[in-house]
Amino acid sequence: MRLSEFTGDSLMNSKNFYATVSLDRQANRRSDTAWINGKLNSQKSRILPVWRDQSLVSTGKSFTAAYLTHESLQSLELKDKPIFLGSLNDYSYFCVDLSHLDLPIEEFQSGIDNDFIDLRQIGGVMSPDEANLLAYARGINYWHKRNVYCGVCGKLTIVEESGHQRRCKNKKCNTIQFPRTDSACIVLVHNGDKIILARADRFPPKMQSVLAGFLEPGESLEDCVAREVFEEVGIHLTDIHYRHSQPWPFPSSLMVGFRARAVSFDLRPDEKELVSADWFTRRELKAITPESDIQLPRKDSIARRLIDEWLEED
Numbered sequence: 001m002r003l004s005e006f007t008g009d010s011l012m013n014s015k016n017f018y019a020t021v022s023l024d025r026q027a028n029r030r031s032d033t034a035w036i037n038g039k040l041n042s043q044k045s046r047i048l049p050v051w052r053d054q055s056l057v058s059t060g061k062s063f064t065a066a067y068l069t070h071e072s073l074q075s076l077e078l079k080d081k082p083i084f085l086g087s088l089n090d091y092s093y094f095c096v097d098l099s100h101l102d103l104p105i106e107e108f109q110s111g112i113d114n115d116f117i118d119l120r121q122i123g124g125v126m127s128p129d130e131a132n133l134l135a136y137a138r139g140i141n142y143w144h145k146r147n148v149y150c151g152v153c154g155k156l157t158i159v160e161e162s163g164h165q166r167r168c169k170n171k172k173c174n175t176i177q178f179p180r181t182d183s184a185c186i187v188l189v190h191n192g193d194k195i196i197l198a199r200a201d202r203f204p205p206k207m208q209s210v211l212a213g214f215l216e217p218g219e220s221l222e223d224c225v226a227r228e229v230f231e232e233v234g235i236h237l238t239d240i241h242y243r244h245s246q247p248w249p250f251p252s253s254l255m256v257g258f259r260a261r262a263v264s265f266d267l268r269p270d271e272k273e274l275v276s277a278d279w280f281t282r283r284e285l286k287a288i289t290p291e292s293d294i295q296l297p298r299k300d301s302i303a304r305r306l307i308d309e310w311l312e313e314d
């Protein structure tokens, strides 16, 4: 059963961009080396290369994921075996890190319109399944590159479970590490017919967005929502409700989306964090055009979905 069939909530049924759509991760087969090798060395394997956090994409009429075959891996010097991602439509998907090679990697780029591109530039116009696969490949590769050495004793680690854990080679230490994500809360704060949008210095020109911040040790997600909003705009919240979440492997976050009601309108923006923060009505936000002085977040972001859902409730 898919999650969408399980929840029964219409707002939960459509998934956020970069979330798993149709892929079967087959986590229970990761330790079955013979089964994994059979999948890898078959004509139905598709291998996604990642080069320095960029994804191989065909840039013809539309942006589509470009794959390597297991034969094409033979000529490459790989640092680790391909990571098993899962199965989709009768194909088995793997990814490999090619960051140690210098571009151009002629085998992948000659003759056709293939190029290594930052997924953030094109993910929003790709098919959801392909955007998910490239996000997954990029995210897990990022984790591997930063966990070559054990964080406990400093010795080398080895890859296990078809790329889904690393174990310290020091037998006395034997620490196992699993791919990790950094949880961040993102919240649409409303009061009556208004929501809070804020602008930080790092945002693209004119963009205003809902408030967000990283979870800290010892906090619940709801604690994090309340703390971040109070720190950033000085507002207390009530009715804090979870909405949905989004993998955001740029480089390694999980965005956990909430909606909450403010108990007042009195904003005190934190000048270190924000350039501005204001209340906006539905009418103001619906009137935004590409020429307006305010722009909403990109369409593939959970921030935009939280805003669009609220606007649609008018």
Ligand SMILES: [Zn+2]
Pocket (backbone or CB within 6 Å): 150, 151, 152, 153, 154, 155, 168, 169, 170, 173, 174, 175
């Ligand atoms: Zn160790």
